[in-house]
Amino acid sequence: MQSWIPILVYLAIASSVGFLMLGASRVLRVRAKDVPPTRELTYESGEEPVGNAWIRFHPRYYVVALVFILFDVETAFLVPWALNVRALGRFAIVEMIVFVVILLLGWVYALRKGALKWQ
Amino acid sequence: MIIPHFTLNDFLPVMPVGVLMAAAIVLMLSEVFLTSTTRTYQAIIAALASIVAGGIAVNNAFEPARLVLQGYAVLDPFSSWTTAMVCLGTFLAVLLSAGFLKHRNAERGEFYALMLFAAAGMSLLSLSAEFITLFINLEVLSVATYALTAFLRRGPRPSEAGFKYFILGAFAAALLLYGAALIYGATGATKLVEVSAALPAAFAKSPALVYAGLGLVLAGFAFKVAAVPFHMWTPDVYEGAPTPVTALMSAGVKAAAFVAMVRTFLFLVKGIDPVIPFTVFSLLALLTMVGGNLLALPQRNVKRMLAYSSIAHAGYMLLGVAALFAPKLVEAGAKVGVLTATPLTGTAQDVSVAVYKGLLFYILGYTVTSLGAFGTISALERREDETRGNTWDLERFAGLAQRKPGWAAAMALFMLSLGGVPPTVGFLGKLFLFSAAVDAGLLGLAIVGVLSSVIGVYFYLRVVVYMFMRPAPIDAPAPFRHWTTELALVTSAVLVVGLGILPGTITEWFSRVGMVFGH
Amino acid sequence: MGLIGYLLLAAGLFSLGVFGLVTRKNAVGVMVAVELMANAVNLNLVAFSRFHGGNTGQVFALFSIAITVAEVVVGLALVILLFRARGDVTLDLASELKE
Numbered sequence: 001m002q003s004w005i006p007i008l009v010y011l012a013i014a015s016s017v018g019f020l021m022l023g024a025s026r027v028l029r030v031r032a033k034d035v036p037p038t039r040e041l042t043y044e045s046g047e048e049p050v051g052n053a054w055i056r057f058h059p060r061y062y063v064v065a066l067v068f069i070l071f072d073v074e075t076a077f078l079v080p081w082a083l084n085v086r087a088l089g090r091f092a093i094v095e096m097i098v099f100v101v102i103l104l105l106g107w108v109y110a111l112r113k114g115a116l117k118w119q
Numbered sequence: 120m121i122i123p124h125f126t127l128n129d130f131l132p133v134m135p136v137g138v139l140m141a142a143a144i145v146l147m148l149s150e151v152f153l154t155s156t157t158r159t160y161q162a163i164i165a166a167l168a169s170i171v172a173g174g175i176a177v178n179n180a181f182e183p184a185r186l187v188l189q190g191y192a193v194l195d196p197f198s199s200w201t202t203a204m205v206c207l208g209t210f211l212a213v214l215l216s217a218g219f220l221k222h223r224n225a226e227r228g229e230f231y232a233l234m235l236f237a238a239a240g241m242s243l244l245s246l247s248a249e250f251i252t253l254f255i256n257l258e259v260l261s262v263a264t265y266a267l268t269a270f271l272r273r274g275p276r277p278s279e280a281g282f283k284y285f286i287l288g289a290f291a292a293a294l295l296l297y298g299a300a301l302i303y304g305a306t307g308a309t310k311l312v313e314v315s316a317a318l319p320a321a322f323a324k325s326p327a328l329v330y331a332g333l334g335l336v337l338a339g340f341a342f343k344v345a346a347v348p349f350h351m352w353t354p355d356v357y358e359g360a361p362t363p364v365t366a367l368m369s370a371g372v373k374a375a376a377f378v379a380m381v382r383t384f385l386f387l388v389k390g391i392d393p394v395i396p397f398t399v400f401s402l403l404a405l406l407t408m409v410g411g412n413l414l415a416l417p418q419r420n421v422k423r424m425l426a427y428s429s430i431a432h433a434g435y436m437l438l439g440v441a442a443l444f445a446p447k448l449v450e451a452g453a454k455v456g457v458l459t460a461t462p463l464t465g466t467a468q469d470v471s472v473a474v475y476k477g478l479l480f481y482i483l484g485y486t487v488t489s490l491g492a493f494g495t496i497s498a499l500e501r502r503e504d505e506t507r508g509n510t511w512d513l514e515r516f517a518g519l520a521q522r523k524p525g526w527a528a529a530m531a532l533f534m535l536s537l538g539g540v541p542p543t544v545g546f547l548g549k550l551f552l553f554s555a556a557v558d559a560g561l562l563g564l565a566i567v568g569v570l571s572s573v574i575g576v577y578f579y580l581r582v583v584v585y586m587f588m589r590p591a592p593i594d595a596p597a598p599f600r601h602w603t604t605e606l607a608l609v610t611s612a613v614l615v616v617g618l619g620i621l622p623g624t625i626t627e628w629f630s631r632v633g634m635v636f637g638h
Numbered sequence: 639m640g641l642i643g644y645l646l647l648a649a650g651l652f653s654l655g656v657f658g659l660v661t662r663k664n665a666v667g668v669m670v671a672v673e674l675m676a677n678a679v680n681l682n683l684v685a686f687s688r689f690h691g692g693n694t695g696q697v698f699a700l701f702s703i704a705i706t707v708a709e710v711v712v713g714l715a716l717v718i719l720l721f722r723a724r725g726d727v728t729l730d731l732a733s734e735l736k737e
Contacts, residue, residue, distance in 0.1 A: 062714065062718055063718075066711045066714055066715060069707060069711060070707065070708065070711050073703065073704050073707040073708075074704060076700060076703065076704060077700070077704065080697075080700065102144070105144055105147075105148065108148065108151075109147050109148060109150075109151055112151035112152065113150075113151055250698070251697065251698050251701050254701070254702065254705065255701060255705055258705045258708070258709055261709070262708055262709055262712050265712050265713070265716065266712055266715075269716055269719055272719060272722075272723070274723065275720070275723040275724050277719075278716060278719040278720045278722075278723045278724075279720065279723075281716045281719070282665065282713075282716045282717065282719075282720055285709075285712065285713045285716055286659070286668055286672070286713075289672045289709055289710075289713065290656075290659060290672070290675075292709070293652075293655070293672065293675040293676055293679065296676065296679045296702060297652060297675075297678070297679045297682070299698075300679050300682040300683045300686065300695075300698070301682070303683065303686055303694070303695060303698065304645075304682065304685075304686035304689070304690075307686075307690040307692075307694075308694070309694055309698060
């Protein structure tokens with residue numbers, strides 16, 4: 001049970017930071033006397049939002065998301081490697097270079113293929 | 120911490136895979152850096168890579184059997200021959216694809232890259248001796264084939280086939296993974312050698328865990344090899360996939376999954392009543408042989424018929440697997456130390472060697488024959504057919520003998536080989552396998568096998584009858600001609616006849632097959 | 639909670655995954671079910687790893703997570719393909735291949 005205390009403390013600090021920030025801005029903010037109607041809009045700049053938020057996203061977003069998640073998860077292998085690389089020595093470094101180079105080649109492919117182009 | 124120390128020797132079994140992977144990456148990058156309009160060079164690179172990889176694998180097959188890479192992989196003739204056969208299958212499939220894709224204007228480096236990645240996964244699967252590597256390699260091969268299945272994105276059919284394959288493949292992989300996790304839980308090890316050593320104790324302590332694990336692993340493999348009753352995905356996926364991919368799936372994927380299954384279970388049956396694995400595999404073999412042939416019987420769609428026929432052939436291979444676990448063999452094995460002890464070096468009298476030989480020769484025969492059969496179909500289907508429903512209908516083969524005698528003769532040859540008619544490699548494969556099964560004491564099952572293959576002869580010959588005795592329809596398509604397709608078909612046809620008449624050296628090599636399983 | 643608790647939880651999650659795989663009509667729902675099955679196994683692996691000591695199970699889980707993601711990415715790409723081909727991802731319609 002002892003080992004859970006740091007997690008509880010962490011949770012308490014993390015949530016109190018959020019409340020503190022919101023509370024501080026509530027206390028410290030400047031209050032306007034009359035509220036202009038634009039204040040109620042989603043974008044205060046006066047830009048009126050068009051259409052519904054529940055729209056179908058363009059498949060391009062998915063392609064980018066898929067490429068991202070693939071490379072994102074592969075970095076999970078870097079953590080155990082980084083913890084042990086000192087003990088494992090040169091062999092581990094060579095291994096990781098091979099791994100990363102293969103990933104990089106995949107990235108070059110995605111890049112040249114235009115999977116990351118955003119337009 | 121153990122600092123790994125590998126010698127170059129350790130990497131010998133993965134050399135073919137290295138060649139395949141390197142070529143695959145080159146092909147993938149060639150697609151984005153070289154934008155030349157003719158892409159036949161990509162097929163040639165892929166074909167050369169599979170020849171080189173196959174050559175290395177054949178060379179490896181004469182190395183003494185041993186565990187390498189700290190027990191994560193094996194180097195034994197069984198896996199090396201499998202790798203060589205996978206490379207042969209990939210070589211033929213690549214050549215078939217070149218013409219097939221060119222006709223559809225869909226030639227892409229990624230296609231060949233995916234094929235080579237799949238081949239690399241198959242080769243690695245056949246030599247994995249540890250659950251993590253086994254799972255990774257199964258996924259390498261599966262993910263590549265999912266993508267290949269849906270490669271031709273015309274109409275809903277390919278994406279449906281791809282998604283169906285994905286769902287069932289992912290399900291099978293999850294079953295296998297769950298089983299591996301339970302076995303790891305029971306034994307505390309993932310290397311098959313250590314698992315097999317710890318299994319008797321684990322079995323005494325928590326039999327339920329071990330049984331559940333074994334059952335799940337078996338179900339996972341049974342999906343991959345398409346054994347009845349885990350076969351329902353096969354016809355849909357085989358029909359929906361591009362035909363050269365279907366050819367690769369029916370030959371390579373199946374062979375690799377079979378070898379991995381045999382290896383895993385030879386390790387995992389330790390401490391278990393030998394009757395149980397024998398019964399289970401016999402039952403699977405029985406259902407798959409009979410089921411596959413009966414389901415193929417009413418099919419008028421030749422591609423679908425071949426899909427069911429591949430199930431039936433998996434059944435014959437399962438007969439060989441069942442023979443390996445036959446009580447007679449297990450007893451004999453206990454005496455000479457085959458099933459329990461160090462790598463077998465093998466003499467010709469040894470029954471288990473005969474089974475290994477039969478199994479390998481059968482896989483070789485099925486590889487060349489099914490590549491040829493699917494290859495002929497792929498050359499006959501036209502691009503315009505994709506929107507029509509009857510692309511592979513029997514009618515399309517009517518009168519082929521008058522129009523294109525060479526193609527009809529090749530197709531007839533492949534059909535006869537699938538049916539097991541001499542003098543083809545299909546006949547010899549069945550002969551070796553069935554006689555080995557009889558020697559192992561599986562007389563009843565072998566008789567069922569022979570009878571069910573007689574059913575098979577009916578629907579294989581029906582294609583031949585249509586080609587030679589029916590008049591051609593008016594809109595009969597001419598085969599698409601491309602030198603790579605023709606080269607692949609001639610190679611398969613020569614191998615089908617050549618291995619059927621003069622199997623000499625090959626069988627001699629296959630009788631020296633050893634397999635690492637436990638110490 | 640002892641080992642048996644984790645095993646039961648994992649078995650329950652795995653069964654839920656299988657159930658979802660069989661009953662879900664939406665392709666994305668099916669993907670979620672596949673992911674649930676894989677993660678049930680990962681839970682098992684980590685629990686066993688703790689039970690046995692050593693880190694084999696954790697390594698296994700790490701690889702399993704990465705591999706499953708690669709698999710699911712291909713699966714999602716197939717879903718997009720299915721959507722482009724048909725404008726719908728309901729699996730009821732995915733029966734053109736059935737005869």
